[in-house]
Amino acid sequence: MNEAERLSLLKQLTLAEKVELLSGKGMWVTGSVPRLGIPALKVTDGPNGARGDGASGKTAASFPVGICLASTWNRTLLAEVGVAIGQEAKSKNAQVLLGPTINLHRTPIGGRNFECYGEDPLLTGELAAAFVNGVQSQGVGACIKHFVCNDTEYQRHTISSELDERTLREIYLRPFEIAVKRARPWALMSAYNRVNGTYASSHARLLRDVLREEWGFDGVVISDWGAALETVHNLNGGLDLEMPGPTRTRGQALVDAVSSGAVAESLVDDAVLRMLRLMEDTGRFAAPDPVPEEAVDRLAHRALARRAAAEGMVLIRNEGLLPLDFSGAGKVAVVGPNALRGQIQGGGSSGVSPHYQVMPFEAISAALSNAGNKPTYAVGCHAHKYLPLPPQGALSVDGQPGMRLRCFHGDGQMPVLDQLIQADYGFIGGLVLGGLNGERIAHPFTATLEADFLPEQDGEHEVGLLSAGLTKLFIDDELVVDNWEQQTPGDSFFGMGSAEQRARVSFSAGRSVQLRIQFASVEALLTGLRFGILAVPLKDLTSEAVEVAAGAESVVLVVGTSADWESEGNDRGSLALPGEQQRLIEAVLDANPRTVVVINAGAAVEMPWLQGAAAVVQAWLPGQEFGNALVDVLTGAVNPSGRMATTFPGRLEDTPAYPYYPGEDGKSPYGEGLLMGYRWYDAQEIEPLVPFGHGLSYTRFAYSDLEIERRGGVVTVRCSLANVGERAGQEVMQVYVGPTDSVPGRPVLELKAFDKVHLEAGEQTTATLTIAEDDLAWWSLESDAWTPADGSYRVAVGASSRDVRLVGELVLP
Structure with a gap:
């Protein structure tokens, strides 16, 4: 369909039909106009996989989260992952993928940091462009998000990010600008928050002037879910599509606004034309009929997920312990709360139901079995925020594993849903009850969950319940947890749920009890519930872990967070590892110095024990191939090449946003200005715990012979790069540029170019990177424009922001 055909179709639409196309019909589908053959468009979360509508029960490939992908510093790999996730989206019959997430790590405790690509705008923008190109090569639109300054979950629906134009332009808009100009994404998501007082979904200066007029963006602007709050201001401000449905601010309200002259119909027409073009670009007109979702577990995707996860892991410290030789290893102990049930992804909308999950203990056991060896195991401590779900197999209905879920409309007579839930027990696993077949179940409704629970241990168990809605939990018809009559607000369900209510109950091992949960909806965007059961330990778990570690030749200690701690909807309260994990780490390191500490977390954590560890691996949240x-990394099958895409601070108090976070009176001042991330630590001369760009290898690289050349508005940086070790490996060459003479408030150095280079042992090459002189310009508040970067500049080439190997000078113009 060409432009003339789209215009012809537009002329046949009534105003009401035009408005229908600019609103959601369901949670994941848009409106349609069947009489003219205009189909609905389907979208899917998220950045690390394609979940689908969440109601079909179909599994999906789970790739590493954004920060793990970013830590590869590998554009080619990001494009490959984009291709694969585009294919995954097509298996879910979705035309638009809601990702990547390219907000920045302004504070290390941001709840969605795991989704993002780190703290640097250049790195984020370059990798996002590669990912978008990969997705869209499959005929699936990529929707970059969240535009813009959506950098905290605190009061996320209303907070106003307050910052000057220079900070906005050089830091927070920059990754979006790079992605838009280099990859031309077909969609962009506007954020919940306000920017200098104006809602992002109504911000005409950003959405119309900057995004469309300056950058040339011609795709569809989609609201974050529930972020379209202003009928007139949203459309006039540049928002094309309100999601989800049914509409709250469009429909007749927008028809009336056009009729009254508050909104020009020409703006509606422009938005409709963009929607029609997106449908054409994604093949929706050629295949308009809904197709059932599929779970397609491709071998190629398995291999890619494993390769991407390994390449994103960062070797932070290694005092000669790694790589481990599992073929001839002595006794190996695997310890820690994330060893047996690790975390592959974060919480919130980005999560998928994976085809499978390989945990560290499982994978280490398989590797050791080849040498006839078996690891020992101890959990060491618990680190949950909410009580964990019972293990699969502990719940059953008439001998079948799972729970019986029944949903009723208001009268409660005939169930609209009655089925056995076997995959994470449905919405009790934290999944929002999005409805049936992608359609929302209208409020009011009730639900019951029932199953027989078979305890494995005698004695006391903790039972917990939380919900977005009203809930009660019964055991053998006795009320145990009442989260109905009185609730305490919590941060579950994107901040819309209750705090967890807990009780203690005694069970007998092997004696089944009946568990029943009652649920009633409330008037809210999201509804759902979650429960957990955990046996109270009969002995000190840390002491048990110390005993296991002391009896081993080497220890793999896997600690970290979970999707409850790192989640959309709430920020973390501190940098500390949850629970008693710090005590566990210190005790195990003391018991066995041959311990490698594996951090299974999607953001910065405190490591007061770092200098006492022989080896530390930052594994992030690495997807289904975690173990x-x-x-691969621990044994050297893969030489680690991940580099930090975000700074790990020694203390939260050292971080740039600390004096200003979370803000007050509905405003969050960006008082640190340009000095965000590594720029702050350089300017303040603060030693970070782990610097931006840092990452070790099992080989060594040498830099020499720096050359800097200017020609035709391009700066070329060359140097000799050699692998002087005994293994093949990959080095990330990083180029930082900053003014020779310090300027108050201006970064000392900023990343301006990077490349990942593979070298065999003993191989040498000339690495060449280029920087457009326009990319060195700075935004002048006085002239409200980009200003050429005239003057003398220091060019630093090295392996991290703090590991500079070569320094040269650049004079502009």
Whole structure:
């Protein structure tokens, strides 16, 4: 369909039909106009996989989260992952993928940091462009998000990010600008928050003047879910599509606004034309009929997920312990709360139901079995925020594993849903009850969950319940947890749920009890519930872990967070590892110095024990191949080449946003200005715990012979790069540029170019990177424009922001 055909179709639409196309019909589908053959468009979360509508029960490939992908510093790999996730989206019959997430790590405790690509705008923008190109090569639109300054979950629906134009332009808009100009994404998501007082979904200066007029963006602007709050201001401000449905601010309200002259119909027409073009670009007109979702577990995707996870893991410290030789290893102990049930992804809208999950203990056991060896195991401590779900197999209905879920409309007579839930027990696993077949179940409704629970241990168990809605939990018809009559607000369900209510109950091992949960909806965007059961430990778990570690030749200690701690909807309260994990780490390191500490977390954590550890691996939240990828890195099957895409501070108090976070009176001042991330630590001369760009290898690289050349508005940086070790490996060459003479408030150095180079042992090459002189310009508040970067500049080439190997000078013009 060409432009003339789209215009012809537009002329046949009534105003009401035009408005229908600019609103959601369901949670994941848009409106349609069947009489003219205009189909609905389907979208899917998220950045690390394609979940689908969440109601079909179909599994999906789970790739590493954004920060793990970013830590590869590998554009080619990001494009490959984009291709694969585009294919995954097509298996879910979705035309638009809601990702990547390219907000920045302004504070290390941001709840969605795991989704993002780190703290640097250049790195984020370059990798996002590669990912978008990969997705869209499959005929699936990529929707970059969240535009803009959506950098905290605190009061996320209303907070106003307050910052000057220079900070906005050089830091927070920059990754979006790079992605838009280099990859031309077909969609962009406007954020919940306000920017200098104006809602991002109504911000005409950003959405119309900057995004469309300056950058040339011609795609569809989609609201974050529930972020379209202003009928007139949203459309006039540049928002094309309100999601989800049914509409709250469009429909007749927008028809009336056009009729009254508050909104020009020409703006509606422009938005409709963009929607029609997106449908054409994604093949929706050629295949308009809904197709059932599929779970397609491709071998190629398995291999890619494993390779991406391993390449994203960062070797932070290694005092000669790694790589481990599992073929001839002595006794190996695997310890820690994330060893048996690790975390492959974060919480919130980005999560998928994976085809499978390989955990560290499972993968290490498989690797050791080849040598006739078996690891020992101890949990060491618990680190949950909410009580964990019972293990699969502990719940059953008439001998079948799972729970019986029944949903009723208001009268409660005939169930609209009655089924056995076997995959994470449905919405009790934290999944928002999005409805049936992608359609929302209208409020009011009730639900019951029932199953027989078979305890494995005698004695006391903790039982917990939380919900977005009203809930009660019964055991053998006795009320145990009442989260109905009185609730305490919590941060579950994107901040819309209750705090967890807990009780203690005694069970007998092997004696089944009946568990029943009652649920009633409330008037809210999201509804759902979650429960957990955990046996109270009969002995000190840390002491048990110390005993296991002391009896081993080497220890793999896997600690970290979970999707409850790192989640959309709430920021973390501190940098500390949850629970008693710090005590566990210190005790195990003391018991066995041959311990490698694996951090299974999607953001910065405190490491007061770092200098006492022989080896530390930052594994992030690495997707379904977690365990296999970790074994690859630990054994040297993969030479680690991940580099930090975000700074790990020694203390939260050292971080740039600390004096200003979270803000007050509905405003969050960006008082640190340009000095965000590594720029702050350089300017303040603060030693970070782990610097931006840092990452070790099992080989060594040498830099020499720096050359800097200017020609035709391009700066070329060359140097000799050699692998002087005994293994093949990959080095990330990083180029930082800053003014020779310090300027108050201006970064000392900023990343301006990077490349990942593979070298065999003993191989040498000339690495060449280029920087457009326009990319060195700075935004002048006085002239409200980009200003050429005239003057003398220091060019630093090295392996991290703090590991500079070569320094040269650049004079502009």
